[in-house]
Amino acid sequence: MTARQLRWWSWIHKWSSLICTIFALLLCLTGLPLIFHEELGPNPAIDEVAEPGVRASVDTMIAEALAERPGEVVPYLFYDREKPIVKIPTAASMTSAPDTFFYKVFDVRTGKALSADQPNEGFIYVMLRLHADLFAGIKGTLFLGSMGLLLTVSILSGMVLYGPFARRLKFGEIRKRHSNRLRWLDLHNLLGIITLAWFGIVTLTGVINTLAAPIELMWQSNQLLDMAAQNRGQAQGDRKAPVDLVLANVRAAVPGMTVTTLAFPGSPFSTPTHYAAFLTGDTPLTSRILKPAIIDAASGEVVAVRDMPWYATALFVSQPLHFGDYGGLPLKIIWAVLDIVTIVILASGLYLWLARWRTSRTAAADMRAAATEFAR
Amino acid sequence: MTSRRTLWLIPALLALVTLLGLLAALIGESGIWWPLSWATLAVPCVCSLYYLVRGLMPPPQ
Structure with missing residues (x-):
């Protein structure tokens, strides 16, 4: 690498990092408790039942929820x-x-109402909003996405700079005798290159996650309407089929998959005359990829079932890779440790810039003082 | 001076091990997949902690 290229990459790394570091630190700090959201969030106590395969009526549960x-x-x-x-x-x-x-x-087996905190309040909810949109809705999400893109640039430029900076050192060597700045420079480079793949994937999948709203909008305006159009022309009315019938028809139409969400007619993920059910498989990967089924609201008949388009599948696959919640508690602990190491990398990067800035200011002040002295 | 091959050998191996770990837990949860994921992702984890602790220790007199 020529001296000019090195200066150019250093400039890219410095400015991409400086702009996004505070937000990246916020994302790492708020992301830490979110790794354990299942353990720390609302967790209702589940009773043991004699027949775990039995399903209670969902219509009765809905009536109970609405009565309240x-x-x-x-x-x-x-x-x-x-x-x-x-x-x-x-x-x-x-x-x-x-x-x-x-x-x-x-409880889906007994139909019994369970006591649980609201998922849209409390510590985990505040962390989630800070992490996902800074309490600013879609604008906040897209802003954090742009910070994520800058962080990706910073990670890639950091990888390019690792070569010229580390070529005089053995892997793992940290110069501790010279100055604190040099020690932290070596640590920053070393920890950065060790966690490069993990940090790069988590950042990139985080950026993809910020595109969830535009992706949902694309699916709604293209695929959802297209699927619903398959029974256009049939008589529609205000009559709605019982939810239990809708769920039974969906399960029969798509065997081997599990209903995870049912959107009611008139909600943003269905049409005014259709239910939309979202099903998943049972492996760590397929349990994240949703398959939509559209159901006629009046008759409860399944109208269409189809796979999600590639851009939605990319979003679903990116979610576990960002959250780290797809490999049990040990994976979550590993995710948390790597997150803490990332915080060290970000904070040390900030320290290195501040230390250099202070040194250059001191050097400039010394030069000015020396020049004044010389002029006398 | 370290040759380019030696310089990038360990970082490339660490990146490969990390990617293997990330994919292993996605592929399956039974059999060897989850333990394989934990074992491989523990490598960058342990390396980071080891070098961080070593780097923070005072230099030998």
Whole structure:
């Protein structure tokens, strides 16, 4: 690498890092408790039952949820991936923002209401909003996405600079005798190159996650309407098929898959005359990839089932790789340790810039003082 | 001076091991997949902690 190229890459690394470091630090700090959101978040106690395969009526659960919140509607059903529970939110309207939902949690086997904290309040919720959108909605999400892109540039430029900086050192060598700055420069480079692949993947998948809203919008405007159009022309009315019938028809139409979400007619993920069910497989990968099924709201018949388009699949695959919640507790612990190491890398990068800036300012002041002295 | 091959050998191996670990837990949760993922991802984890602790220790007199 020529001296000019080295200066250019150093400039890229310095400015891409400086702009995004504070936000990257915030993301790493808020991401740390989020790794353990399942352990720290609302966790209802589940009873042991004699027949675990039995399913209670979902319509009865919905009626119970609505009786508690008169005048509200149920826009979705959310099934838990691990536990036999279903979360039934109620809201002022079918298109209300999710942070206004009131959740009632039920045991799917017994239909019994379970006591659980609301998922849209408390410590984990605050961490999630800070991590996902800085409490600023889609604008905040896209802003954090742009910071993630800068971080990706910083990681790539850091990798390019590792070669020229480390070529005089053995792998793992840290110069401790000269100065604190040199010690931290070596540590910053070394920890950066060790965690490069993990940090790069987590950053890139985080950027993809920030595109969730535009991806959902694309799916709604292309695929959802296209699927629903398959039964256009049939008589529609206000009559709605029972949810239990809808779920039974979906399970029969797509055997071997599990319903994770049901969007009710009129909600953003369905149409005014259709239910939309989202199903998943049972491996760590397929349990993240949603398969939509569109159901006629009046008859409860399944109208269409199809795979998600590639851009939505890319989003689903990127989610576990960002969250680190797909390999049990040991993987979460590894994720947390690597997250802490990343915090050290970011903080040391900031320290290195500050130390250099202070040194150059001191040197400039010394030169000015020497020049003044010389002039006398 | 370290040759280019030696310079990039360990970082490349670490990146490969990390990618293997990230993919292993995605492929399956039964059999060897999860333990394989834990074992491979523990490599960058342990290396980072080892060098961090070593780097923070005072230089030998």
